[in-house]
Amino acid sequence: MKTSAISHKAIMIAIGILILGGVAAVTLNSRAAKPPVAAPAPASVSVAAVLEKSVTEWDDFSGRVEAVDRVEIRPRVAGTIDEVHFQEGQLVKKGALLFTIDPRPYQAELARADAAVAGAQASLALAKTEADRTRRLIDEHAVAQREMDQRENALVEANASLQAANAARLSARLNLQYTAITAPVSGRVSRAEITVGNVIAAGATAPVLATVVSVSPVYVNFEIDESTFLRYASNGAAGNTGTDHIPVSVGLTNEDGYPRKGKIKSFDNKLDTGSGTIRVRAVLNNADGALTPGMYARVRTGGAAAADAVLIDDKAVGTDQDKKYVMVVGADNKATYRAVKLGPMVDGLRIVRSGLKKDEKIVVNGLQRIRPNDTVTPVPVQMGADVTAAPAV
Numbered sequence: 001m002k003t004s005a006i007s008h009k010a011i012m013i014a015i016g017i018l019i020l021g022g023v024a025a026v027t028l029n030s031r032a033a034k035p036p037v038a039a040p041a042p043a044s045v046s047v048a049a050v051l052e053k054s055v056t057e058w059d060d061f062s063g064r065v066e067a068v069d070r071v072e073i074r075p076r077v078a079g080t081i082d083e084v085h086f087q088e089g090q091l092v093k094k095g096a097l098l099f100t101i102d103p104r105p106y107q108a109e110l111a112r113a114d115a116a117v118a119g120a121q122a123s124l125a126l127a128k129t130e131a132d133r134t135r136r137l138i139d140e141h142a143v144a145q146r147e148m149d150q151r152e153n154a155l156v157e158a159n160a161s162l163q164a165a166n167a168a169r170l171s172a173r174l175n176l177q178y179t180a181i182t183a184p185v186s187g188r189v190s191r192a193e194i195t196v197g198n199v200i201a202a203g204a205t206a207p208v209l210a211t212v213v214s215v216s217p218v219y220v221n222f223e224i225d226e227s228t229f230l231r232y233a234s235n236g237a238a239g240n241t242g243t244d245h246i247p248v249s250v251g252l253t254n255e256d257g258y259p260r261k262g263k264i265k266s267f268d269n270k271l272d273t274g275s276g277t278i279r280v281r282a283v284l285n286n287a288d289g290a291l292t293p294g295m296y297a298r299v300r301t302g303g304a305a306a307a308d309a310v311l312i313d314d315k316a317v318g319t320d321q322d323k324k325y326v327m328v329v330g331a332d333n334k335a336t337y338r339a340v341k342l343g344p345m346v347d348g349l350r351i352v353r354s355g356l357k358k359d360e361k362i363v364v365n366g367l368q369r370i371r372p373n374d375t376v377t378p379v380p381v382q383m384g385a386d387v388t389a390a391p392a393v
Contacts, residue, residue, distance in 0.1 A: 045366035047329050047378035048385070051311040052358035055346045058302045063222030063250075063282075065295040067213035069185045075209060076178040077101060078202045081194060088191040092183045092212065099181040099192075099209055101200070106176040113169035120162035127151070127158035187214040188289075213293050216286035220250055220262065222299045223277040229267065232301075240266050248282045251298045252290070258300045260284055260291075310356050311349040313384050316364040317342065326356065327363040327370060329378050335363060337372040349384055 079101040086098055131151040137143040183189065190211045194200060200207060224232075237243050243266065249258030262284035271278045282299065284291065291297075317340070318325050324342055327335040343351030356362070361378070363370065370376055 042333070042375045042377045043366060043369050044377040044379055045329075045335075045363045045370060046381045047361045047376075048313065048316070048364045048381050048383040050352075050356050050358055050360045050362060051349070051383050052308060053311065054306045055309050055311070055351070056302050056306045057309065057344060057346060057351065058300050059224065059228050059344055061222045061224060061299045061301070063220045063297045063299045065291045065293050065297055066219040066221050067187070067215075067293040068217060068219055068283075069187060069212075069214035070293070071184050071212050073098060073181060073184075073209045073211065074204070074206045075099075075101060075181065075200050075202050077106065077175050078200060079105065079179065080199050081196050081209075084192045084196060086189050086192075086210075088189070090189060091215065092186065092189050094183055094186045096183045097180055098183055098189065101179040101181070103176055103179040106172065106179055110169065110172040110176050113165065113172040117162070117165040117169050120158070120165040124155075124158040124162050127155040131155045181209065183212050185212055185214055187212045215289055217283050218286045218291045218293070219265070220248075220282045220284060220291075220297050220299060222280055222282070222297075223272075223275070224280055224301070226271060226276050226278070228301075229271070229278050232267075237264070237267065243267070247302045248284075249300045250282070250284060250291075251300075253296060253298075258298065264301070309343070309346070310352040310358060311346065311383070312352055312356065312362060313364045314345070314350045316362050316367065317350065318367055327367060327372070328356075329361045329363060329376060333375050333378060335370050335372065335374050335376050338362075 081099055082102050083100040084098070085100070086092060086096070092098070131148075131154070134143060134148050134151040138145065138148050190213075192210055194207055194209050200209075232246060235242070235246075237246055243264035246264045248262040248264055250260040250262060251258040252260075262282045265281045265283040268279040280301075282301075312326065316326050318327070320339075323339055325337055325339050328338045329335055338355055340355030341353040343353050345351075363376070364381065364383070366376075
């Protein structure tokens, strides 16, 4: 019985060995039969040569239209508004009558001042006569010197009274003139803030009756960054001495392009340390009156002369955190990462300030499907061509 058990166990072990050997043989045969995996084909990408040509570099900014002259009309004398002489929003000439304040109290004041002047003139004439007569009596030793001194003092006082009366009359005449409120500048008048029948006070704290803003020319105020300011300053605009040669074009929100031409009037005297910008003022003709103070304006400024620049398609630029880069394709068809420093757009292409040279080939379409040092299949295209579809892989 013992021998039989041992023989049975040996048989089972032999069977297990045979089974394991068969499985191993099948596995090896299956591996040997499977073909090797082929390497992926290089990605097909659109590649264009970097351009270099002479361009005028333009910079785009946002600004606001502002009137050259803006005046708040306030009363200079108190009284009741008798009449408003303009239509709201109309154009008025300098000196045009806008409001009339009841002039009667000031006419009466002027009449009293005229009477006071007449009385002072009579008193001065009498003082002169008495002084002359006393002087003759002094020569004849008929009166004492003290009386002569009194006559001369009276003459001085009468002359001073006349001067004071003349000053009061001048003030009264000015007050009467101020009852007729006229436009201090030519321009467009606002609505009447105070209407007929209202009593108004005078002075700096008096209410605004209306405002007048000049129409043409107008200012367009905007801000430029520090690097742009330095570039303009190095081209002759430092100290506001060479601003006339910096071209300025302006477009409104409903206009295509920048149809309105102007020039830089001034740069501010300091940069804002918070924003890193400096305020700029341009001046434009506004003969058609389309530019209204407060309007949003698109502003384009340019350098004084054309210069050679390296240009690429904006679609070729990738973003790596805070950096900009392109993929340069070499003679071995390998894509190499290249950091670049960019400038503004000119004629539909992006200026490259540093990082690329003329005729280097870069990927302009398919950038998202490759990595640095990948081998690619380049498909030549023209820089700036409308390549919207990704090339076939």
